[in-house]
Structure formats: structure tokens, C-alpha cells
Amino acid sequence: MNRQKILGYAAVVALLGLSCSSGAQTQPSPPQKNQTNAKQQPTATHPSNHAQSEGGRIFAQNCARCHTPPDGFSPHISGTILLHMRVRASLSAHDEQELLRFFNP
Amino acid sequence: MHLASFDNVALMWMPKRLFSLRRRATRSLQLLLVLTLPGMWQWGAAQHTPLLSGGLGFFTSTNNGATMYLPIMEPLAAAPIGDHFLLESRATVLEDFTPKGGGQGGYNHSHFIALTYLEGDYILSPHVTVVGGSFLTPFATYNERLSPLWIGNFQDGPLIAGLGTMQTATSLGGQLRGSAISRSKYSIDYSVYFSARSGNEQFNSARSSGGRINLYLPEQRLEIGTSYGRLLQGTHENFSGFHVWWEPQETGFRLRSEWARGAHGNGYWVEADWRMKQFGGYDSWIGRIEPLFRMQQTFNIGSTRGDPLPGVNTQRADFGLNYNLPHNTRIMTSYSRQSSSTHDANIWETGLTYRFLSPAWKGR
Numbered sequence: 001m002n003r004q005k006i007l008g009y010a011a012v013v014a015l016l017g018l019s020c021s022s023g024a025q026t027q028p029s030p031p032q033k034n035q036t037n038a039k040q041q042p043t044a045t046h047p048s049n050h051a052q053s054e055g056g057r058i059f060a061q062n063c064a065r066c067h068t069p070p071d072g073f074s075p076h077i078s079g080t081i082l083l084h085m086r087v088r089a090s091l092s093a094h095d096e097q098e099l100l101r102f103f104n105p
Numbered sequence: 106m107h108l109a110s111f112d113n114v115a116l117m118w119m120p121k122r123l124f125s126l127r128r129r130a131t132r133s134l135q136l137l138l139v140l141t142l143p144g145m146w147q148w149g150a151a152q153h154t155p156l157l158s159g160g161l162g163f164f165t166s167t168n169n170g171a172t173m174y175l176p177i178m179e180p181l182a183a184a185p186i187g188d189h190f191l192l193e194s195r196a197t198v199l200e201d202f203t204p205k206g207g208g209q210g211g212y213n214h215s216h217f218i219a220l221t222y223l224e225g226d227y228i229l230s231p232h233v234t235v236v237g238g239s240f241l242t243p244f245a246t247y248n249e250r251l252s253p254l255w256i257g258n259f260q261d262g263p264l265i266a267g268l269g270t271m272q273t274a275t276s277l278g279g280q281l282r283g284s285a286i287s288r289s290k291y292s293i294d295y296s297v298y299f300s301a302r303s304g305n306e307q308f309n310s311a312r313s314s315g316g317r318i319n320l321y322l323p324e325q326r327l328e329i330g331t332s333y334g335r336l337l338q339g340t341h342e343n344f345s346g347f348h349v350w351w352e353p354q355e356t357g358f359r360l361r362s363e364w365a366r367g368a369h370g371n372g373y374w375v376e377a378d379w380r381m382k383q384f385g386g387y388d389s390w391i392g393r394i395e396p397l398f399r400m401q402q403t404f405n406i407g408s409t410r411g412d413p414l415p416g417v418n419t420q421r422a423d424f425g426l427n428y429n430l431p432h433n434t435r436i437m438t439s440y441s442r443q444s445s446s447t448h449d450a451n452i453w454e455t456g457l458t459y460r461f462l463s464p465a466w467k468g469r
Contacts, residue, residue: 061323065352066250068387071433076464079152083191084183086228088249090294090319092287093231104152 055102058095078103155184155465159195160255164437164456174202174212179221179254182465194223195253220307222275236280236298239308243280243296243317244269244332245346245363255460258378259423259439261452264401265372267413268365269315269334269344276300277310292321302338312338317346326352332365342368357382357392367412372403380429388431397425397439419445433460 063069063085073081078100086096159180166173177199184192197219202212224238241249248270251257267274282296297316303309315334321327332346346365352358357380364373376399384391401421403414425439437456443449 060354061321061326065326065328065350067256068429070460070462071431073462074154074464075152076154076467077152077156077462080154080156080183080185080191081462083153083185083226083228084156084193087191087193087226087234087236087282090234090282090284090296092284092292094287095284100152 053098053102053105055098055100058098059102062089062091062095063099075104153185153188155182156462157182157465158460158462160253160458160460162254162456162458164260165454166260167453168450171204171206173204176200177254181253184465189228191226192224193226195221197221223308230283232283232285233281234283236282237278239275239277239310240280240298242270242274242276242300242313242315242334243282243298244315244334244344245317245365246330246348246350246361247363248274255433255435255458258376258395258397258427258437259399259425260437260454260456261423261441263363263372263374263399264403264415264419264421265363265365265374268367268370268372269332269346271300271311271313271334271336272413273309273311275308275310276313277303277305277308290322290324292323294319294321311336315344326354340368344368357387367414369407369412370403370405370414372401372414374399374401378425378427387429393429395425395427395429397423397427399423399425415445417445417447419443433462434458 059069066089082091082096082099082103085091085099091099157180159178162175162177162179164175164177166175177197179195179197181195182193186192197217199218200214200216202214205211205213220239222239222241224236224240227235227237229235241252243249247263247266252262252266252274276298278298278300280296280298283294285293285295287293295316295318297314299314300310300312302312313334313336315332317330317332319328319330328348328350330348332344332348334344336342336344344365344367346363348361348363350362351360358377359379360375360377362373362375365371376397378395378397380387380392381394381396382389382392386392399422401419401423403419405414405416405418421441421443423439423441425437427438428436430436435458437454437458439452439454441450441452441454443452
């Protein structure tokens with residue numbers, strides 16, 4: 001088995017592993033407003049729940065211009081989403097910060 | 106890459122099928138793995154876990170009694186490295202089934218897998234982001250914003266989608282972009298790029314340069330922008346474009362339009378859609394309904410061809426009705442009437458799309 005094949009198989013296995021690990025989190029969890037768990041597990045972020053804030057206004061004016069908001073997503077990726085959208089939608093630094101607060105109230 | 110037209114799928118994919126799909130897939134995966142490895146030390150960083158996103162779709166298109174089927178996946182991976190650097194890539198994986206025709210039963214099928222783009226983004230300052238690598242060509246709005254299958258309202262892209270995007274819709278080189286001015290009453294953003302010529306099977310691009318500038322008025326929800334591109338290989342040609350988007354607040358109505366011109370032709374599309382939120386909000390069963398209409402026309406200039414437009418002046422009207430299900434799932438239906446001096450067609454299309462978005466792995 002040559003080196004290229006080994007690298008190829010390693011890449012496939014790594015990506016499958018990533019997919020499997022993310023599969024467990026693919027379904028957005030419902031909002032948990034009155035969570036009593038002391039460990040405070042991160043809950044899914046629901047952009048539409050905070051429409052009155054400054055971040056909500058920015059979300060409606062910029063993000064919703066192209067697409068509907070996702071049903072929810074893990075707060076672990078809110079910063080990554082904003083980096084991606086800051087580039088794609090040419091958001092200002094202020095908008096990025098407000099949206100980060102909006103996603104993680 | 107969104108499908109410019111189901112009829113064009115075979116033409117679009119045909120040259121690329123000449124390459125070994127297996128070799129391409131292996132190389133792509135190797136490249137992705139190597140380029141995302143540096144981001145793994147960010148695993149535990151709050152809010153900056155790498156993500157997997159994208160769309161899954163199943164489309165059908167019936168034209169002149171022949172129905173084609175297209176299962177498709179467009180995964181996107183984004184991995185931040187620190188607070189200012191992001192690696193991101195999108196790929197396309199599809200299998201198309203087309204009737205054999207000529208009196209034969211059954212279907213021909215073929216598959217396709219390739220990276221759509223692979224770029225690194227560095228946020229240099231509040232107003233400047235440097236993009237390097239293979240990126241979507243920033244011309245007009247469709248290519249960058251509406252081409253993901255889970256975003257575009259219609260299964261088919263506009264007829265003029267190839268104008269200004271230099272045929273491949275991706276560029277290989279560098280780009281500067283960002284928010285030039287951002288005020289509460291207005292904002293201006295820009296992008297300028299240069300692309301080298303590349304015959305690489307994964308990163309095919311033309312030597313070109315160009316840019317785009319947008320003015321957005323948030324209170325009016327009105328965006329006006331203009332684009333310019335110049336092909337710098339072979340016969341140098343100029344492309345220009347103009348777009349207007351208007352999405353009045355709290356109505357669920359959107360009006361989007363683009364006009365583009367190349368050396369051999371020009372054309373426009375105007376698209377209107379309405380989420381019927383007045384009847385119980387976006388999440389009511391009526392509020393999930395989304396009627397659509399798009400009008401398109403292309404006009405050829407002179408007798409020489411060269412732009413990726415239909416060979417003769419063409420008109421097309423698209424009527425659609427989408428239903429936005431919960432959990433980022435959408436049912437799409439449309440009827441299109443395309444007419445020209447050489448050919449009239451009735452195109453019926455249906456589709457189901459699902460958008461996924463999750464961390465690439467469990468964050469801490």
C-alpha cells in the first residue's frame with residue numbers, strides 16, 4: 001500500500017470520525033429557560049427568541065437578508081459562525097460583537 | 106455550486122468527469138485534513154469550535170416528459186485559528202440520474218465530487234479582511250449568497266449566473282473585502298480580487314480581477330450594489346453588474362434583482378418571494394408557505410458567442426411554491442416556462458432540502 005493511499009484512508013477515517021462525533025449534536029435541542037442543572041450544560045442558541053435586542057435587529061437586517069435563521073445551534077460554534085459570516089456578509093466589527101451577545105445572552 | 110440549470114448539469118460536469126473521481130476525492134480529503142489540522146488546538150475554545158454545515162438535497166426535474174433525479178450534498182467546514190483567522194471550504198457531492206432516451210428504458214447515472222472553494226480568511230483590521238486561496242468570485246449577489254442549495258429559492262440558478270463569474274464561479278488568488286463604513290442609517294461594504302489562471306482539476310480558474318461595492322440602507326431594507334470584472338486571458342473582456350434587493354421590514358416579502366452585462370450579451374433576473382407570516386407568524390402552517398416568482402431575460406449582442414448565456418435571446422418565467430418545514434427542511438416545487446426563437450420548454454421541478462449545522466466535535 002503506497003503512501004498516498006495510506007494518507008487517503010487516514011483522511012477518510014478522520015472525516016468519518018468528525019461526522020460521527022458531530023452527529024450526536026446535529027439535532028438542535030429545545031430552549032431550556034429554567035434550567036436547574038448546576039453544571040449548566042450549554043443549550044442551543046435560537047436567534048428568533050431575542051428579536052428585540054440590538055443583536056436581533058442586526059440579525060434581521062443582515063443575516064435574514066439571505067436566509068432563514070437556523071432552528072438552533074450549539075453555543076460552541078457561535079463564534080465560528082460569526083467569523084464565517086463576518087467574511088461572507090462583510091459585517092462590521094460592531095455588528096459581530098452585537099451578534100455574539102445576541103447568540104449568547 | 107448551485108445548478109445553473111438542470112439541463113446544463115451534464116454540460117457543466119462533463120469535462121470534470123474525465124478525471125479520476127477516486128483520485129480527486131482522495132486528494133480533496135487529504136487537503137482538507139491537512140488544512141484543518143492546525144485548527145484542532147482550538148478544540149476547547151469557547152464559541153470557536155470548528156463547525157460542519159451545509160445542505161442535503163434531492164431534486165427532480167421534468168422537461169419534455171423526461172425526468173431527471175439529482176441527490177446532492179454540499180458540506181461546508183469552517184475552522185477558526187485564533188480570533189482572526191478562519192479556514193473554510195465547501196464541497197459538492199452528487200449523483201445524477203438521467204433517462205437514456207432514444208427509445209431505451211432505464212437511466213444513465215454518474216457521480217461528481219469536488220471542492221467548490223477552499224479559502225483562508227484573515228481579519229486584518231475592522232475594515233479589511235484578507236482572503237487567500239480558492240474563493241467564490243465576488244460578482245453580483247447570486248454566486249456568493251444564494252448558490253448554496255439550502256438558500257436559493259429555486260432549484261435552478263439564474264440564466265446570467267455565469268456572467269462576471271468567469272465561467273468557473275471560483276477564483277484562485279487573493280481578495281480584500283470588508284465593511285468600509287457602518288452607520289445606523291447606512292453601510293457600505295466592498296470586495297476586490299485578483300485571480301490567477303489555473304487548470305488544476307480542483308481549483309480551475311481564469312486570470313481575472315474585479316470587485317463589488319454595496320450600499321445598504323437598513324431602515325429601508327434596501328441594498329444597491331454594482332460589480333465589475335475583467336477577464337485577463339485570451340481576449341480581454343469586461344463584465345459589469347448591478348443589483349437591487351429590497352426586503353420591507355416585517356412583511357415577509359423579498360424582492361431581489363440583478364442585471365449583468367458581458368462582451369457578448371446581457372440579462373437580468375427579478376425574483377419575488379413572500380413568507381406568509383401575516384397568518385400566524387413564520388411558524389404557523391400558513392406562515393411556512395412561500396410563493397415565488399422569478400422573471401429572467403437574456404439578450405445577445407452581435408453574432409459572436411462567448412458568454413455563458415443561451416445562444417439566442419431567451420425569456421424564462423419561474424413560478425414556485427416552497428414549504429418551509431421545521432428543522433431546517435424545505436419542500437420546493439416550481440414550474441418554469443422558457444422560450445426562445447429556437448426552443449420552448451416547460452420545466453417542472455420538485456425538491457427537498459435539509460440544512461445541517463453542528464460542531465465538528467464536542468466542545469468543552
